[in-house]
Amino acid sequence: MIACLIFNALEAAGTIVWATIKRRHVPGSMPGRVSSLDWLISIGLLPLSFALTAPVDALGLRRARPARSQAPLRRPRGYSSVGRAPDLDDAVFSCWHVLVSARDVVVINVFTAIPPAGTKAPRWDRITGADDPEARMRLRLEEDEAALALAGRRPENLGFVDSHYRDEPPSDILEAVLGRLSDGVAVIAPAAIGGHSDHELVRDVGLALAAEGRDVWLYGDLPYSTALGWPAWVTGEEGDPFLDVDAYWALHVPDGYEPRPVELSEELQRTKLAAMRMYRSQFAAVEAGPQRRLTHPQLIRFEIFWKPHPTGESPSYTSPTAGL
Numbered sequence: 001m002i003a004c005l006i007f008n009a010l011e012a013a014g015t016i017v018w019a020t021i022k023r024r025h026v027p028g029s030m031p032g033r034v035s036s037l038d039w040l041i042s043i044g045l046l047p048l049s050f051a052l053t054a055p056v057d058a059l060g061l062r063r064a065r066p067a068r069s070q071a072p073l074r075r076p077r078g079y080s081s082v083g084r085a086p087d088l089d090d091a092v093f094s095c096w097h098v099l100v101s102a103r104d105v106v107v108i109n110v111f112t113a114i115p116p117a118g119t120k121a122p123r124w125d126r127i128t129g130a131d132d133p134e135a136r137m138r139l140r141l142e143e144d145e146a147a148l149a150l151a152g153r154r155p156e157n158l159g160f161v162d163s164h165y166r167d168e169p170p171s172d173i174l175e176a177v178l179g180r181l182s183d184g185v186a187v188i189a190p191a192a193i194g195g196h197s198d199h200e201l202v203r204d205v206g207l208a209l210a211a212e213g214r215d216v217w218l219y220g221d222l223p224y225s226t227a228l229g230w231p232a233w234v235t236g237e238e239g240d241p242f243l244d245v246d247a248y249w250a251l252h253v254p255d256g257y258e259p260r261p262v263e264l265s266e267e268l269q270r271t272k273l274a275a276m277r278m279y280r281s282q283f284a285a286v287e288a289g290p291q292r293r294l295t296h297p298q299l300i301r302f303e304i305f306w307k308p309h310p311t312g313e314s315p316s317y318t319s320p321t322a323g324l
């Protein structure tokens with residue numbers, strides 16, 4: 001905590017000095033170039049750190065630690081999984097520790113169609129400063145490629161029209177997803193916490209795959225899953241008898257699934273933050289200013305997944321506050 005405070009204080013001081021020097025000494029025509037070079041140097045070694053992550057992990061020096069007594073989300077090596085994200089940015093926001101793991105991971109983005117020229121900017125585009133949906137979607141696709149590249153992943157885009165740009169939901173997502181799945185891979189689909197319609201469509205596809213006997217996990221959609229913060233049993237802090245986050249989750253997570261929170265190491269939090277910032281056109285609105293829905297130190301510490309309960313019975317995650 002104290003180290004973090006000192007680190008951030010030093011970093012803030014350095015940033016102010018650097019910004020002042022840039023203003024005073026860089027000719028008016030060149031600040032863009034100087035900033036790009038600065039950024040390139042700042043993040044240039046990220047790929048190297050990713051390359052080193054797996055060997056270091058194999059040595060047992062760093063582990064994504066599970067919260068309290070929960071077992072970590074771990075699978076045998078070589079086990080491949082497919083993360084299915086409804087929209088661009090969901091995989092990075094919600095499943096970062098899976099993306100940077102040593103597993104063979106494929107990210108399938110469902111709603112990635114470029115809306116036809118002349119489409120009127122819907123509400124979300126206007127909130128995020130866009131008046132040209134076609135250009136905005138192209139930008140978002142680029143941002144997604146850049147963010148996933150930080151984890152060494154490339155997206156597979158299915159090209160369905162995002163809910164912002166359509167009237168009727170598509171009905172053939174399941175077929176499109178099946179076309180990308182090889183036998184035996186595990187699937188990670190959104191739990192659709194928060195009730196976003198696109199997330200619900202993809203969750204239903206995940207549940208349909210589970211009904212066919214596939215190994216399907218659900219991930220907690222961030223930042224919606226943490227609209228009320230993490231439950232005390234995840235953070236290890238003292239609970240409040242008047243807040244039951246599990247009850248909120250239970251509105252969305254189907255019976256028969258049990259939660260597996262994963263604590264991200266500080267290094268993972270740092271790389272995740274860098275990746276989330278790659279979604280420049282979305283970051284400010286999703287972060288929501290002082291609410292810090294993506295980067296609040298407590299919120300960014302965990303990701304959560306739900307695993308099918310082995311017996312198929314109701315999950316054993318009755319919260320400690322239930323019944324109060």
Ligand SMILES: [Zn+2]
Nearest residue numbers: 086087090199
């Ligand atoms: Zn989404």
